Amino acid sequence: MKAQSYTTTPDLKTPFAQTTSSSHKLRTIQESENYLFVNPSSVRHEIIGIGGAITDASAVVYDGCSSEMKAKIMQAYFDPEYGLGYSVVRTTVHSCDFSPESYCYVKEGDKELKSFSIEHDLQYRIPMIQDAIATARHNLMIYASPRSPPAWMKTNKSLYQGGSLLPKYHDTRAQYLLRFIQEYEKVGINLRGLTIQNEAAASQRRESCLYTAQEEIVFALEHLRPVLDQAGYENLKLIGRDHNRDYMYQRAIAYQEYLDTHPELPVNALRGIGYHRYETRSNSKELYPTISDMARDFPEFALVFTEGCQEGFDAKRLYDRSIGRRYSASLIRDLQQGTCLRTDWNIVLDMNGGPNHADNKCFAPLHVFPEYDIIHFTPSYYHIGHISRWVTPESHIIGINASKSHLISLAAQRPDGKIVIVVSNKEDISHEYHIVLDQEVITLTIPPLAIQTTVIEF
Template sequence: MNNSQYTNYFLVALLIFLFSCKESAESNTEIKEIKSVISTENNNNKTLAVYTTAMNTDLRLTKTAEQRFTEKIQPLETDVAVFVNPKRTFQQFLGIGGAITDASSEVFFTLDKATQNQLLQSLYGKDGIGYNIIRTSIHSSDFGLGSHTYIEEGDAELRTFSIEKDKEKRIPFIKQAIDLIGDELVFYASPWSPPAFMKTNNNMLRGGKLLPEFRQAWADYYVKFIEAYEAEGIPVWGLTIQNEPMAVQRWESCIYTAEEERDFLKNYLGPTLKRAGMADKNIVVWDHNRDLITDRANTIFEDPEASKYAWGIGFHWYETWTGGLPKYDNLKNINESFPSKNILFTEGCQEGFDAERMHYWPNAERYGNSMINDFNSGVVGWTDWNILLDERGGPNHVENFCFAPVHADTKTGELIFTPTYYYIGHFSKFIKQGALRVSTTTSRSTIESTSFQNKDGSMVTVVMNPTDNEILYKLVVGNSQSELKIEPRSMQTLVYK
């Protein structure tokens, strides 16, 4: 082969290589296309903004500092540090929000228009904390004035199906929230119990199970719900199969073993949604605590016919009722075992309402600890329970009163923003839908942290100090660092590029 032939051969090979690189780049998903504008080689002289909420101060999501990055110096064992590696990213962020229940709706409509707008803006507005997830119940839960369904008792054909009750307060409230959220809305629904006649105990309350002869009628009920809500202009992103399927509660409840939920999903609910043209609706299984969650995941996700209908698994945080600690490792196990499935926090609240503890700081710290550890365990979205309750922690038709991030004093018409509202805001206000979680660790157990990278390249690192001492720490990002301090019993959000 002469020199000219060698040259031609080289040019052809080079063109083929360049074309294959272009094809590979164009085939990347949107997640892969998020470009970091952080130079991990040299971030010196770039600034970061610090936002703080702290106990025994007036700081509430307050911008408290602007810091500069300098060249990284090897941390010592005596240093407290947060280490962020933007080159290692994980799950995509879906959002944060709360449930618009019948209770929340009742309280909302006791307020005057100005206060209603204040609440909406504080939760969903551009200057609020940026909620984009809404959960609601399929007919009633305990948080409302009483039990109800959408059909007349005994109507297995669902001929009397109607959501007229929801149109009175719940749906108008939801629509106003949706108008502020816009395109990033994630709206999903959960049933607490089938109608009484469909259950083994002939009662919506106190557990019981779905009777086999009503499995198809109950699956059809979900379809009716979706059709009715979407006819009202509310796009339904998805649903959970059953709220707390292993808890016999004195309020609306229904029990499914792992095998029963698996079989209802693969034989009834999944195929029924598909036949109705609703295969795009996201089905979330379990919707209960972290304690038994791995058994539910193993049973459903190991079954190919059931698993194909399941978007992921949902969970609550109430396993601590036994006196133990939150079981974050169980979430990590699911993330490792079933990486194609999503994990969604579907409910949490501080139980046992006490008006004297409306501003009790550990309530907020429970949220901060859960959100940091849940996200670090692979969770894609986080849904609080009631977004609004009254000054008694209700209404609740079985007096199961609890806390919410925002309460309304129905006697004065004023809103009460608890510390929890601000702690949630340290995540929801700054982390945007589509962000990627970024590798983040701490050198000490005295602080906790997680980070996300937004689509615009901005980085958000959340740091919590649950101790009674001010802590000096280093934020180390690649080969750069910034030296900061965090107040006692506080939460910080650091925003930087």
């Protein structure tokens, strides 16, 4: 058994630094020591991929960069050998808060969608997605999330402040989303998934729309799904919820009750349930136990982390190591407990945490200063990378158990048979720990507040 380890410390001086380890046969367990017991026979869910969002904001910032900076950004994220190996991209259906301005794809009141055009996206967003596809060697799973129907389709006649989709426009809205998929396909962007509505329970001062669980499932499965299927998109995955962990379980119950009473629907009519991590606005902590509850009680739904970021941009916190640790803790816990796909929010923003027409600015793993050809690689970039670089698509999460609470850990077995162990040290002191696998022991030391990835080959 051979092992190679990589470590990133909070000072970021040598990210992904190769780390020495020792190995020996398992002898007596010492209760005072840290052990990670790995169980490859406990095979859990498959990982679809890890990635980030290409929004209008990211695309506008990217467009303002030099060709050299653009190449570095693409390589940093999407190159499978030298970057983070991102395999997923999320984008939006027309504008969102992370757009310089609000817009739609049709003219006011165009019920027949004769004016439908994605010309706006051809300037910035589509070229950036095309660059990502090329850098990833065409191995990208791309999906989209709508923020609001056009204002004239809604009860409040506004893109903002919630409002609901008028029932008389259910079919028009479904055709609108179909046209988006078709027009993107014409420029070489093949969407493989669509969330029904971003944050459907939040009335916001930006693009938003409200759906009850019943309204959401009726629109999705009685109007949108048939339109997609009839147009040949039977394999495009629909994802419900797309909001925080706090009411995921309630939505899942509603979805399941509907599906149980409509046996004529295809098995995968609704493929997954998406979620964000912003429940901390009304909770003191992220609700990780919800993910294990969902995986246990609703195994038919894929659990998809569709968005998450560090809110409240402040340039003074650009290298705040706690932001990176929050990222990796969230990734490790969610993936270990049942999440199969993980998408960060904006992949790159400017030095003000935007642009954002709603002044809702946030952090990204990369922030750029194009005027000086500067790219800031923040701690979150490296913390994500400790998982995305080595836990590749089609890996399976496997069992792992820690003997002490100092460390949080993730275990996965890749398609090539190698086992990946990711460990994050929560404490401001070093810890020696022992990975126990098949009566073999690998001993490592993790520095204070560091993250470490070990790849084991038999």
